[in-house]
Every structure is written in structure tokens, then in C-alpha cells.
Amino acid sequence: MSSCDDPSAETPGPGGGRLVQCAKLGKRLPALDEPPWPGELGRRIFESVSLEAWQLWEERMKMILNEYRLMPWQKEAQKLVATQMEEFFFGEGAALPPDYVPPQAKQ
Numbered sequence: 001m002s003s004c005d006d007p008s009a010e011t012p013g014p015g016g017g018r019l020v021q022c023a024k025l026g027k028r029l030p031a032l033d034e035p036p037w038p039g040e041l042g043r044r045i046f047e048s049v050s051l052e053a054w055q056l057w058e059e060r061m062k063m064i065l066n067e068y069r070l071m072p073w074q075k076e077a078q079k080l081v082a083t084q085m086e087e088f089f090f091g092e093g094a095a096l097p098p099d100y101v102p103p104q105a106k107q
Contacts, residue, residue, distance in 0.1 A: 024053035024089050041082055049089050057088055 020031040029050035035042035036054060045054070064070070064084055070077035 020048055020050055022050035022053050023048040024056070025050060029053075037082070037085065041086055045085075045089060053089065057085060060088060061085070 017033070018031040019028045021027070022029050029052055032046055032049065032051055032054055035046040037045060049057075061081060061084075064081065065072060065077070068077075068080065070080065072078070072081070
């Protein structure tokens, strides 16, 4: 495979890092340094999700773990997080937990 075919070899950004066409935000942005999740999903995220979108996901993931009262090391929690993650980046955005109430904006 040539470097032209390798998504991880995309043109460096202003800081020298790799850029990706972000699947979530729809523009070329700085990429993650390494796959953030194991397996195929981690590879897809590494190849097509920006660092900025990943940071948005981290906030969403905290909310999901708290609202569902999940322990991240449990297999069931990991499956739910992976499903939500895939939907967040590559689907229609992932539904919020049914009883979720957004925090009030600070005045």
C-alpha cells in the first residue's frame, strides 16, 4: 500500500500532526495520535475522527457512564459505550439516556 492509500499518512497539519476528514464535524482537523479504542471501531475512529470530536465524545461518555451508573471495567458497560460511540461518530448522534436532565447553565 502506498502512503497515498494510507489514511494515517494524511498531510500533516499546522502543528506537524496528521489531519483527518472528521466524520463527526465534517471538516479536516487534527487527528488522534493513536486508536482510542480496541479493535475495528478504534481503527475507524483513528482514521476518521478528529481530536476535537473525540474530546466531545469524552464528555458524552462521562454523562452516559454517570446517568446509567456504569462501571467502565464491566463488559456490559463496555458494550453499551461502544454502541453509543459508534452511533455518536458514524450514526445519527446517539440518543441521550431517557431520564437525562441537562445541567443548568451557570449564571
